[in-house]
Amino acid sequence: MGPLAYPTLDFSAQRVLERYAEEWVEPHPRLLLIAHDSQEMMPTSLFYDLDDTARGDALVVTKEEGADDGELYESFETLREMLAWGALFQFRLGKMPQRCGGTFSGDQSDILSLVEPVMSSLGFKQPISTGPFCGLYERADAAMICKGMPRHGFDEARSFSFGGSDAGVLRKILGEIAAASSLNVEVDEWTPALS
Template sequence: MQLHELEPEMEEFLARLVPGLSPAWSGVTADEVAQVEDLAGRPLPRFYRWFLRRLGRDMGPLRYRSLDFSPAQIVAAYSEGLVERGRRYLLIGRDLGPATPSHAFYDLDQPVRDDAMVVSGEALDDELEPSFETFREMLAWGALLTHGIQRHPQRCVGVLKDRDGDVRARLDPVLHSLGFACPIAAGRWCGVYRGPHADMISKVSPAVEPRLHVFRIGATDSTTIRRILGEIVSETSLELKIDGWQPELA
C-alpha cells in the first residue's frame, strides 16, 4: 500500500488547506519508525505510522511552535532519561519551549479509528490530561486553526452547550445544510468543518461529557459569521455564548 493510501482523507484535506505543502514536508525511514515502535513495545497506530513516514522529519508549514514530533527528539528524550519506557504511554511530541513543558503522549491503551488518544503533561509521573481523542484530530484541528481560521479577516470564539450531552450531534446537521463538510473522521469531542465561505473548529477534552464545546470560526466578515451562528441557534437546541471577536467589532 502506498503512503497516500493510508490516510487519503487527511492527505486531501492538508493539500487543499496548504497548497504546496507536499514538497515542504519530509518523512523518516522505516528503520526510524521501527525505533519508535520499539519504545512503544507494541505496533504503532496506522495514523501515526503515516504521520512519521510523511511528516516525521519536517512538518513544513504544519510545524508547531514548541512541540517537536520528530523521532530524533523522541528517541533522545528516552535516551536522556527524561521519559521512561511504558507500555501504555508513548511520547510523540516533545515540548522544547522555555516555559513549563507540556509534552504530547499517546495513550496506547485507548485506540480508536486506527489511531489513539493524545494526552499531555510535563512527565509521565504527573497526571496526564486527555487533550484529543486521536492524533489525527489534533493535527487537523491545529492545521485548520493556523492555516484556515486565523487567515480569515474576521474571527469569533465562543462556547456551544447542549443540555443532552452531545454538541456534535446537534451541530453537524445544520452545518452540513449550510454547505460545510467534515474533511476528516472525528468523534464527539472534536469538530473540524470547512464551508464555502467560512471555517470552523470545536473541541472539548475527551475526559468529560461533550456537553460543551469551545468553538472558533473564521470568515470574510462578521455578517457571515453571525448568519452561521444564527442558523445554529435557530435550528438546534444548542445554547451559544460569544466570548470575543478578532478583530474586535466596532
C-alpha cells in the same frame, strides 16, 4: 512537518528516541512519547495513551516535565484530529478577516451531532471524519473548529473558533445553529473587536 510544524513540538523519531535514551522519559506500558516540547518554562510534551484507543488511533495527552503519570491532561481523542484541527486553524481560520470564539452547550452529550447537520445544510464540508469531541467544518467563505475534552466529564459543552469573510456571515451561521437545534450558542470574543 513544514508549514504544519508546531513552534515548540518536535515530532521527529530521532528526538523522541533521544529523550528515551537520555532517560528524560522512562518506557511505560501505557504511555508513548510522540512529541517533545522544547519550551524552557513548563514544557508539556505529547504522549499517546495506548490504553485509550479510538478509530485506529490513540488518545493524545499532555504531561508536564517531571509530572507523575496521574498528572495527564487529555488533549485530543486522536492525533489525526489534532493535526487536522491545527491545520484548519493555521491555514484557514487564522487568515480570515473576522473571527469569533465561544461555546455550544446543551443537555445532550453529543453536542456536535446537533451542529453537524446544520453545518452540512449550509454547505460546509468536513476535511476528515472526527469523533464526538472534535468538529472541523469549512466552506469557501468560512471555517470552524470545535473541541471538547475527551472522556473528561464535560459532555455538555464544546468550545468553538469560527472565522469568515465578515461578522454578518458568522452571526447568520451561528443563528442558524441556535434556531435549528436545542443548543445555547455563546460568543465570548470577536477578533477584531466589533464596534
